[in-house]
Amino acid sequence: MAKTGKIGVLLVNLGTPDSTETGDVRKYLREFLMDGRVIDIPFISRWMLVNLIIAPFRAPKSANEYRKLWTDRGSPLLFHTEDLRDKLVERLDSNEYVVSMAMRYQSPSIESGLKELTDANVRKIIVLPLFPQYASATNGSVIDKVMEIARTWQVIPEISFISNFIEHPLFIQAWEELGKEAMKKADYDYYVFSYHGLPERQIIKASVDGYCQLSGCCNKYHSKNQFCYRAQCFHTTRQVAAKLGLPEEKVKTCFQSRLGNDPWVRPYTEDVIKEMAGLGAKKVLAFSPAFVADCLETTVEVGEEYKEVFLEHGGEQWDLVPSLNSNDTWVSCVEDLVKSHS
Numbered sequence: 579m580a581k582t583g584k585i586g587v588l589l590v591n592l593g594t595p596d597s598t599e600t601g602d603v604r605k606y607l608r609e610f611l612m613d614g615r616v617i618d619i620p621f622i623s624r625w626m627l628v629n630l631i632i633a634p635f636r637a638p639k640s641a642n643e644y645r646k647l648w649t650d651r652g653s654p655l656l657f658h659t660e661d662l663r664d665k666l667v668e669r670l671d672s673n674e675y676v677v678s679m680a681m682r683y684q685s686p687s688i689e690s691g692l693k694e695l696t697d698a699n700v701r702k703i704i705v706l707p708l709f710p711q712y713a714s715a716t717n718g719s720v721i722d723k724v725m726e727i728a729r730t731w732q733v734i735p736e737i738s739f740i741s742n743f744i745e746h747p748l749f750i751q752a753w754e755e756l757g758k759e760a761m762k763k764a765d766y767d768y769y770v771f772s773y774h775g776l777p778e779r780q781i782i783k784a785s786v787d788g789y790c791q792l793s794g795c796c797n798k799y800h801s802k803n804q805f806c807y808r809a810q811c812f813h814t815t816r817q818v819a820a821k822l823g824l825p826e827e828k829v830k831t832c833f834q835s836r837l838g839n840d841p842w843v844r845p846y847t848e849d850v851i852k853e854m855a856g857l858g859a860k861k862v863l864a865f866s867p868a869f870v871a872d873c874l875e876t877t878v879e880v881g882e883e884y885k886e887v888f889l890e891h892g893g894e895q896w897d898l899v900p901s902l903n904s905n906d907t908w909v910s911c912v913e914d915l916v917k918s919h920s
């Protein structure tokens with residue numbers, strides 16, 4: 579029997595300020611960091627940390643960094659996500675699918691993205707958080723927000739959440755293609771896979787039966803650590819490195835963007851850079867596979883700030899593999915994820 583109604587697809591990325599004005603950056607940081615899944619400490623302590631320390635002091639600095647990144651089309655994170663949505667719309671049959679996109683923080687909101695779908699009277703919604711590796715701070719937060727909104731509806735259609743997609747062959751293939759292209763530039767001494775960091779306690783909280791110990795437990799990916807963000811990052815590296823035929827001893831997995839004084843997952847990217855430089859590395863190629871679109875974390879942090887650190891410590895060439903953005907193989911991956919959850 580043919581099913582009535584279309585399927586709605588909601589693509590969700592992290593979020594970005596509305597402009598590079600300090601006030602807009604502060605507003606974005608406040609919304610983002612007041613999320614209890616991002617800074618997972620009691621509400622009062624979080625409120626004081628965010629509103630009295632992080633937002634006031636970090637906003638002017640972050641605004642400057644956003645100015646380096648901003649383009650005529652605005653924030654790359656936003657326009658790459660719009661391009662991805664537009665290409666996905668071209669791939670899917672409009673008689674069967676409606677596609678919308680949203681940002682977890684700021685605009686366009688998840689409320690507006692879901693409204694586009696419910697206005698089209700969809701029979702089912704597929705939510706794809708655009709974070710390849712599951713973390714409570716990202717995918718978990720998107721799922722939480724969608725459920726918070728959906729629970730106010732009279733009619734709640736079937737909803738499917740895609741938890742992670744690190745094992746999708748087209749996700750790995752897209753990185754392989756981008757890596758191959760970048761590797762034409764030089765014969766690199768090391769290949770660095772730098773992922774967004776997380777406080778260590780968030781890894782421990784997600785651990786099943788105390789399995790994750792933040793060390794050798796991530797050398798294999800299996801049912802015991804299937805939701806461990808760190809294990810998923812190492813697993814992503816292993817798959818991409820194997821496709822590119824990179825020798826194990828030349829590949830480094832590490833974690834960037836630490837915020838505050840608590841321990842975050844290690845090794846830290848900065849320490850790995852210094853270690854490689856100390857071993858005499860001159861040319862390094864960096865991948866950022868925790869992000870599917872270029873943003874502050876890739877272009878500025880990895881592409882500029884870490885490059886500076888490497889050059890200061892004796893390195894000569896530091897190149898960054900561009901993100902998936904709206905790469906055709908990546909669009910095929912999203913198309914397949916949607917169709918296989920339909």
Ligand SMILES: C=CC1=C(C)c2cc3[nH]c(cc4nc(cc5[nH]c(cc1n2)c(C)c5CCC(=O)O)C(CCC(=O)O)=C4C)c(C)c3C=C
Binds near residue numbers: 709
């Ligand atoms: C406690 C703080 C943070 C956690 C935990 C965290 C997890 C996390 N974030 C991303 C992806 C992105 N983060 C981005 C920016 C960003 N992240 C934090 C803090 C935490 N992130 C801050 C304060 C900022 C703002 C930038 C700054 O002021 O330095 C971005 C880029 C957004 C953009 O507009 O370009 C992304 C993307 C992941 C994947 C993740 C956990 C796995």
Ligand SMILES: [Fe+2]
Binds near residue numbers: 774835
């Ligand atoms: Fe972040």
Ligand SMILES: [Fe+2]
Binds near residue numbers: 803809
């Ligand atoms: Fe682990």
